[in-house]
Amino acid sequence: MSCHEAKPCWRIPDLLAKKSEGGIFSEEEIAFIVRSVCDRVIDDCQLGFRASMSEREIYDCMNSVGCCIVGQTADIVPADRRMYAARDVTSTVPSMPLILSSILSKKAAESPKALVLDVKFGRGAFMKTREEAKKLGQKMVDVGNGVGMRTTALLTAMDVPIGKTIGNALEVREALDCLRGQGPPDLHQLVTNLGGELLYSTGLVESPSDGVREIHEALVSGDARATFCRMLQKQGVPTAVAESLCGPMPDYQMLPSAKYVTPVPAHSTGLLVDVDSLKLAMLSLALGAGRTKVGDPVNHAVGIVLLKVVGERVREGEAWAELHHDTPLPEGSLQEVQLSAHIQNTFSFHPVPLIAAKLV
CATH class of the missing domain: 3.40.1030.10 (Nucleoside phosphorylase/phosphoribosyltransferase catalytic domain)
Structure with missing residues (x-):
């Protein structure tokens, strides 16, 4: 080509x-x-x-x-x-x-x-x-x-x-x-x-x-x-x-920002051992951050911020993420984000290496 x-x-x-x-x-x-x-x-x-x-x-x-x-x-x-x-x-x-x-x-x-x-x-x-x-x-x-x-x-x-x-x-x-x-x-x-x-x-x-x-x-x-x-x-x-x-x-004042910020509380206390990136991507899409077909509008302000990442400890009820949105949240979206986090009552954690291999 x-x-x-x-x-x-x-x-x-x-x-x-x-x-x-x-x-x-x-x-x-x-x-x-x-x-x-x-x-x-x-x-x-x-x-x-x-x-x-x-x-x-x-x-x-x-x-x-x-x-x-x-x-x-x-x-x-x-x-x-x-x-x-x-x-x-x-x-x-x-x-x-x-x-x-x-x-x-x-x-x-x-x-x-x-x-x-x-x-x-x-x-x-x-x-x-x-x-x-x-x-x-x-x-x-x-x-x-x-x-x-x-x-x-x-x-x-x-x-x-x-x-x-x-x-x-x-x-x-x-x-x-x-x-x-x-x-x-x-x-x-x-x-x-x-x-x-x-x-x-x-x-x-x-x-x-x-x-x-x-x-x-x-x-x-x-x-x-x-x-x-x-x-x-x-x-x-x-x-x-x-x-x-x-x-x-x-100074990011000129960047678009969402009208609403909704915290996502942790459902339990423990170590954040996994976060499902696909579920978060799909929710971000539902908020308007992406498009499903050519020509769809994109909302540049909306999305998700992770306040805690894998390997960090969270307390029950503590916000581990934020949803940035301009319209009311889609039904069940808050629960969907909560379910994307896997929290365990453990002190041991072995993260997956970010870089798995090099090809030449």
Whole structure:
């Protein structure tokens, strides 16, 4: 399919690319920045961000800032845009051959030096088992390397939510916190490991662990946040808004917020040993945070915030989550969220590793 895509004529040294595949929700997608990764499509929150750019504008942004986030246009990956729309309404989004062709045709058209893939598996992913994810990941790695991209894939678990938020504006806030080096530990781990693999693949560091340290430093030093701020402005976000979002002290007043916040109390006292990410994703969808078909409206303000995560203790009646909503809650939704949490009266807990394997 890449033969039908517009092939950019740019020649950018050390062009890198990252792709997450298979997650129902995941805010570790906010800005891919050379020497740091933290991407999320923020145009969803209506801040003026423009993801539709011409080839010349992309080239200019890459050369002046070092990164950009763009989507399909009439000239850039037009075939995939039409095919994905068809997949969305024919329930073939999880199709392995279509996933592979969609991702790699676009990446091959970009001609990156290196590509890292985040292939998710578990309840909150399209690939439910590690074996399914490994099969898809290895195929993408083999094809990517075959067309000249140094391709690596990480298999990552998504039985429980990554981070503490579900929903557009809520996830943008959390991703910006990550750019400050203040994100949830699991999100920080995922971002630094994906970025570290990219740096290693291009020879910019001597090992993946060196790459992880480089990405961590870019986050905590403010370098990644400053680059992201420049990228926002280059792609249409007003300077005052970009600087407010990306300033030393977070100011998220311009992001949409829900009219109501309903706490979710724990049904018992003990250790939170599991949270069903699929149930939470479906509830978030019911609140309006996603769409079931092309053209459906999306409410950018609504979603779910986890006040407690797996591995932490809760008391009966204590709020372990919040529902952010603009209309009365769907019948039974509060009980559904309560049932998604598995609380045990135990002090021992063995978490599932977030990163299950690396494929090369």
